[in-house]
Amino acid sequence: MRTSTTAATVEEWVHGWALSRRTPAPVREPDGYRIDVGKVVHRVRFVLPDTATVAHRARTLTAPGTWLKVCGERDAVIADLTPAWLVSPPEFLMTVDLRVEDVTVPSPYRVEVIADPGGAVCDAVVHAADGSTASSGRVAVWGAAAVVDQVSTDPAHRRRGLGRVVMRSLAAAAVERGASRAVLLATEEGARLYRSVGWSVASPVTAAHLPVDDRPTG
Template identity: 40%
Template sequence: MTKIDSELIRRWLNGWTVARSLPAAEPVESAGDGLRSTCNQPGREVEVFALRADEDPESLARLAAAVALAGKTTWLTVPTLRPGTVEAVVGAAGLEVLHRSEWLMTTDLTEHPQHEPAAPYAREVRTEGPVTVVSLHDPSGEVAARGTIAVVGADAIADRIETDAAHRRRGLGRAVMSALAEAAVAQGARTGLLIASEEGQRLYTPLGWRHEADVLIARGPVIPATR
């Protein structure tokens, strides 16, 4: 395979916006190039997701040029099987590339390994509509680890899987992912999707999640440093 399927990107994005209670992403001006999500986070007001970067580098160049001229801080997120080419295109547009390893990953949730949280941690599972939040609490009641998953049709998109620094290396991340997968399957989901940081990749890969594409992230407009 020489390009990432744009439909897979759309499916992930549909669930990601649901998981974060964001408005549905909208097409950018050049139809088919990408989708735009309003994030309203400091330093990340808008995020644009490229859909056809591998099959049509010109579509990526158009998106990068638009981000470079944006009035708000805008991230450009590019799932790709050609990260070197993508970095060259967004760099030529003057965007700042965030040099960190991110992967788009998928799995069959019906075969997800199950791990219970070790004592003395207690698990809490809360589901509201399509979104489930799993929290693991220590004996004092503080949240030691947590994660979210949103079910959209047969897909479930995991997001914000976090373990507090004081509670790491105790298998809590595995326990959170197990509970999220179980809840999603109970709601009819089969395929899991997520974007993983380098730390997340080390958690998800042993659980059977597969790398589908690298994810390159850049941002703009870049404000020149004042002298």
């Protein structure tokens, strides 16, 4: 069952994600949103705030490279998919109220925050001593929401607090741009980490796609 809170969070997430990934703006559909991503293996994605139309979508969407992201219990989503769909590991739509905290960067690292010309998208990059990227992430501000995206830390630089540096840097940049809350889509492992620092789960998310057959022919 869709709740108004989940629907509003989905709206924020799809618009911020599109800004972050520099795709066309999401298109409102009767049951959710369509984003025309435009890649061969990710041609289009449909984001649904509830499970009501999963069975219909699963039967009528047939083009390889089509993705579904559905808010709702995983078993209910999978039960409505046809065998053509490849299901991804569990994900979680999460939110938190933003606050600005001190950013302490451990030596010998340094953090750089880079804003795009329009100002709505910012990257936080933690550089190692040799100039390489040790950790990074992106935030896209849409209205009062800051959508956090593509946060990662190089395996050689993990367990040094660099992810925290990135998240706090992104939060500060988002608050400067008028955001009061943050939204992200986390993996199962990521959700455990984000819960430990105050994030809440708005909804479980199940992703599935119609794979592209890239095997050579002839």
